[in-house]
Amino acid sequence: MSGPVAISAKGRGKSHALEITDVSKKFSVAGRQVQALSHIHLAVDEGEFVSIVGSSGCGKSTLLRLVLGLDTDYDGDIRVDGHRVERPGLDRSIVFQEHRLLPWLNVEANVAAALRQSGLSAAERGELVRDHLHLVGLDQFAKAHPAQLSGGMAQRVAIARALVTKPRFLLLDEPLGALDALTRLRLQDELQRIVRHEGTTAVLVTHDVDEAVYLGDRIVIMHPHPGRIATVLPVTAAVSRDRSDPNFIRLRDEVLSWLGVSRTGNDAGAELARRSA
Amino acid sequence: MGAGQATALSGHGDSTAGAAPTHRRIFPAAGALALGLVVPLGLLTAWTVAALLGQLPEQILPPPWIVFDTLLEGIQDGSLLSSTVTSLKRVAEGFAAGALVGLVFGTAVGLSKTLREFVDPLFLALSQVPTLGWMPIVILIVGIDEGLKIIVIGWSAFIPVVLNTSQGVRDVPEAYVELGRVLSFSRWSKLTMIVLPSAIPSIFTGLREGLANGWQTLVAVELIASFEGLGYLMAYGRQLFQLELVLSAMIVVGLIGLAFHGLLTLTENHLQRWRPETPR
Numbered sequence: 001m002s003g004p005v006a007i008s009a010k011g012r013g014k015s016h017a018l019e020i021t022d023v024s025k026k027f028s029v030a031g032r033q034v035q036a037l038s039h040i041h042l043a044v045d046e047g048e049f050v051s052i053v054g055s056s057g058c059g060k061s062t063l064l065r066l067v068l069g070l071d072t073d074y075d076g077d078i079r080v081d082g083h084r085v086e087r088p089g090l091d092r093s094i095v096f097q098e099h100r101l102l103p104w105l106n107v108e109a110n111v112a113a114a115l116r117q118s119g120l121s122a123a124e125r126g127e128l129v130r131d132h133l134h135l136v137g138l139d140q141f142a143k144a145h146p147a148q149l150s151g152g153m154a155q156r157v158a159i160a161r162a163l164v165t166k167p168r169f170l171l172l173d174e175p176l177g178a179l180d181a182l183t184r185l186r187l188q189d190e191l192q193r194i195v196r197h198e199g200t201t202a203v204l205v206t207h208d209v210d211e212a213v214y215l216g217d218r219i220v221i222m223h224p225h226p227g228r229i230a231t232v233l234p235v236t237a238a239v240s241r242d243r244s245d246p247n248f249i250r251l252r253d254e255v256l257s258w259l260g261v262s263r264t265g266n267d268a269g270a271e272l273a274r275r276s277a
Numbered sequence: 278m279g280a281g282q283a284t285a286l287s288g289h290g291d292s293t294a295g296a297a298p299t300h301r302r303i304f305p306a307a308g309a310l311a312l313g314l315v316v317p318l319g320l321l322t323a324w325t326v327a328a329l330l331g332q333l334p335e336q337i338l339p340p341p342w343i344v345f346d347t348l349l350e351g352i353q354d355g356s357l358l359s360s361t362v363t364s365l366k367r368v369a370e371g372f373a374a375g376a377l378v379g380l381v382f383g384t385a386v387g388l389s390k391t392l393r394e395f396v397d398p399l400f401l402a403l404s405q406v407p408t409l410g411w412m413p414i415v416i417l418i419v420g421i422d423e424g425l426k427i428i429v430i431g432w433s434a435f436i437p438v439v440l441n442t443s444q445g446v447r448d449v450p451e452a453y454v455e456l457g458r459v460l461s462f463s464r465w466s467k468l469t470m471i472v473l474p475s476a477i478p479s480i481f482t483g484l485r486e487g488l489a490n491g492w493q494t495l496v497a498v499e500l501i502a503s504f505e506g507l508g509y510l511m512a513y514g515r516q517l518f519q520l521e522l523v524l525s526a527m528i529v530v531g532l533i534g535l536a537f538h539g540l541l542t543l544t545e546n547h548l549q550r551w552r553p554e555t556p557r
Contacts (some may be wrong), residue, residue: 070459090460095460100453102471103552105470105552113470
């Protein structure tokens with residue numbers, strides 16, 4: 001499904017699935033230039049799950065919009081399989097923080113909406129929609145309207161809609177950020193299972209460090225003003241995807257310290273608590 | 278505004294799972310209808326009592342039973358019915374034409390900034406001119422026959438439909454427009470899946486206003502250039518000081534307007550049956 005991606009004249013040898021090369025982006029806010037992204041380099045391999053963490057204003061969502069092709073006014077180069085991204089395409093799907101389901105369509109029709117430009121027959125579409133509603137566990141709610149769903153259910157429909165086109169890339173823009181803590185934990189497991197099942201390459205933007213460590217194969221840490229990559233940490237096999245494992249906690253603390261939330265800060269808090277007790 | 282708006286849109290319904298809400302709407306509607314009858318029935322009672330006590334001279338305000346008799350008579354001898362049919366036909370044709378063209382034009386103006394810049398000033402200026410102001414010119418061009426009535430009624434319905442439709446089309450939440458781009462929607466898909474469903478409340482506001490305008494214009498145009506119809510009946514009754522005739526024509530116009538309004542509301546509710554409950 002490479003139709004919507006324009007073919008570049010430059011031939012390349014071995015290319016990554018997604019290659020972001022020296023990307024900078026400026027916004028003009030109230031007449032002033034604001035540097036949203038500065039010299040971003042990032043390569044994502046086939047089947048990889050990359051988490052991007054950073055405080056608000058670090059440009060992580062802007063980066064996703066550029067990869068998606070919603071905004072093509074930037075410096076640098078974003079390539080999918082060596083082809084420069086020129087516009088949105090069905091090879092790249094996104095789940096937004098808000099579910100963005102169309103309230104006038106039922107669940108089934110919302111998922112099917114993603115297949116309108118797919119060129120598949122009605123029967124094929126119906127089957128894909130059924131499969132993906134099953135995948136997110138909402139077979140029973142095919143005829144329900146978004147207003148009748150809980151926040152977690154609606155977000156699962158949004159995930160089904162993003163995956164029904166069998167995209168090469170699943171872009172996740174704080175997809176669980178608006179959910180309550182319990183639903184979020186449950187959906188993190190579900191997201192992990194689904195992405196593995198589909199074999200999709202995923203880029204997750206989040207400010208939840210636990211989520212980034214839990215889901216990512218690599219963690220990209222971004223700093224704001226201007227938005228830039230501070231470091232990239234691999235999530236080694238030793239981090240066993242168990243939130244209470246010492247290795248998990250160590251990596252999480254390392255990410256936190258990169259984000260300027262230092263252990264000493266926590267210790268100071270604990271010290272205060274101890275003193276006031 | 279993108280994110281904020283979309284969050285607000287998705288804000289409701291965290292608790293309600295399942296439950297089909299169709300039948301819920303009928304009972305509040307019946308309740309509202311009963312409440313809506315209180316004031317008219319009160320006025321009717323006051324009118325009857327005042328007439329019975331001889332407080333109202335018949336030449337100024339005939340008692341309700343005489344109006345009722347006139348109404349019955351008009352129905353029985355067919356004069357009121359044929360007037361009603363004539364007027365209904367004029368409003369239906371004029372409104373249908375005006376609303377249809379208005380929908381297409383309003384959607385186009387709402388979608389295209391260029392078109393908007395081209396026609397907006399002219400259209401806004403023209404729409405300020407009362408419909409009756411156009412009549413002499415229209416009469417010069419098309420004469421005084423049915424064409425005149427259809428055009429004038431159509432124009433009066435056209436204006437609010439265009440204004441509200443284009444506003445509704447422009448007010449489509451940015452988050453949905455962006456979704457359409459992400460899903461690589463064609464123009465047609467964008468229009469039918471996102472823009473029009475989102476603009477339905479505005480479109481129906483325009484249609485309701487257009488319909489009310491249509492009836493008002495009908496009466497005005499029949500006063501000036503007609504020998505049949507409910508407007509003509511009113512003019513005729515006024516000239517002969519037969520106020521019961523005027524009043525019965527007014528009642529018919531009011532009832533038909535109410536029926537049309539109800540029909541539009543039912544259609545709108547049907548198109549928006551996905552809404553968790555009826556607003557307002």
